[in-house]
Amino acid sequence: QSALTQPASVSGSPGQSITISCTGTSSDVGSYNLVSWYQQHPGKAPKLMIYEVSKRPSGVSNRFSGSKSGNTASLTISGLQAEDEADYYCCSYAGSSTFRFGGGTKLTVL
């Protein structure tokens, strides 16, 4: 059960847009529209940002959006703000009632 693949780090300037990829296989990301994304600030618990590939929970800014193509899901953050600097994790259903997280991506706002 290896982790989904995410870039270790991404960066962008305030106001810019960035995209974080999450690559799995045809057994997880590619087979199910059950991908979620989490934001985690240092020393804090993760926060749900996107579920079912592209849906936003109530209270999450519409600057956050999700998509999927084939075995790769993506999280896009537009209009980058300083408070977006955090670690981001994807998670996918992997079949047989199991779940797989990505390795995490550290977002730096320059």
Place this chain on the structure above:
Amino acid sequence: QVQLVESGGGLVKPGGSLRLSCAASGFTFSDYYMSWIRQAPGKGLEWVSYISSSSSYTNYADSVKGRFTISRDNAKNSLYLQMNSLRAEDTAVYYCASARKLPEFDYWGQGTLVTVSS
């Protein structure tokens, strides 16, 4: 408001046991799936186990199957994780998390640290 509060973490020797608890409040606990998710120091998140709302279904990551047991008491709004045969690689912060539908982990506790070391 929604609160999930984990407890029971600590230092344990390899081969030892520990029981984690998670006290829930502010939502209808019995309507939610519950999961344990862990994070080794400086590492990413790893799903550990889940239990359905009525305890009918459970499952575990391969890394803990046969050693960990998840359970819940809806009357007490509490989730548990019995951890046996602990290994150094089980060292992590353990979070409990709720989900109306998996894998939408919508509420998380602050975590409890488990350290397995001699």
